Amino acid sequence: MSLQGKTAVITGSNSGIGLGVARELAKQGAHVVLNSFTDRDEDHALAAEIADTFGVKATYVSADMSKGEDCRRLIADAGACDILINNAGIQHVAPIQDFPTEKWDAIIAINMSSAFHTTAAALPVMRAKGWGRVINIASAHGLTASPYKSAYVAAKHGIVGMTKVVALETAQEPITANAICPGYVLTPLVEKQIPETMKEYGMDRETVVKEVLLQRQPSKEFATTEQLGGTAAFLCSDAAAQITGTTISVDGGWTAL
Ligand code: NAD
DSSP states (O other): OOOTTOEEEESSOSSHHHHHHHHHHHHTTOEEEEEESOOOHHHHHHHHHHHHHHTSOEEEEEOOTTSHHHHHHHHHHHSOOSEEEEOOOOOOOOOGGGOOHHHHHHHHIIIIIHHHHHHHHHHHHHHHHTOEEEEEEOOGGGTSOOTTOHHHHHHHHHHHHHHHHHHHHTTTTTEEEEEEEEOOBOSHHHHHHHHHHHHHHTOOHHHIIIIIIGGGOTTOSOBOHHHHHHHHHHHHSGGGTTOOSOEEEESTTGGGO
């Protein structure tokens, strides 16, 4: 399989799953556009390193996915967008009565509304090229719920719903839209939840990992960023041309329970 000549724009890709997906698509020959809102030297250096390693074009575009106009500018600044990976996301954990409104608004904006704006901007670009892939990184929390994650679960269920709509609107074109639903992956986003959950439940780190995070992941193993990258690459392949409007779980059996 080769993605040579394709350009992939990956939101929130200076760490974790986004970076793993960027690396895998670059390995398959795609040019990649990395994104975050941080605009640090190391963000640009990451793009240079990927270009070097895989012999593709790799650039970094700073854009804040909590702002609709930045989301749309990212697609314009990318210069091309055959593959759109909506990945940027944040988390906050609190009981609903204590959930800060600004955290709710930020999670809905970054984890869900950003995909509305990027997809709206990217579809005309894909249509002009006659090929496209929209891949939304949702979550097992796009299909199930956990306590204390009201905004995250709402945003992830929302993005799964939007994925189906995009698939229907592009059904008769060579464009597909799907959502990948990871279970727990050990990335900075999850690392950050460990101390919060330790406090919430009064547990040590190992107990939180085993009994809270991986409690619902029957494999008892974290999924990896490489596995998520491989799943995204599969959805870009010819074999996946008729896979659209669906979710693929990479969750060690979580949603089979
Ligand atoms: P991460 O914290 O490593 O990465 C999040 C990325 O989003 C970073 O690159 C960060 O720079 C970017 N980001 C955050 N706010 C942004 C903003 N305003 N504008 C632009 N970029 C922004 O976390 P991750 O675990 O790699 O998460 C990536 C995605 O995968 C998220 O949507 C998350 O919900 C989803 N996910 C993660 C897991 C997991 O267990 N790690 C499980 C299911 C789903």
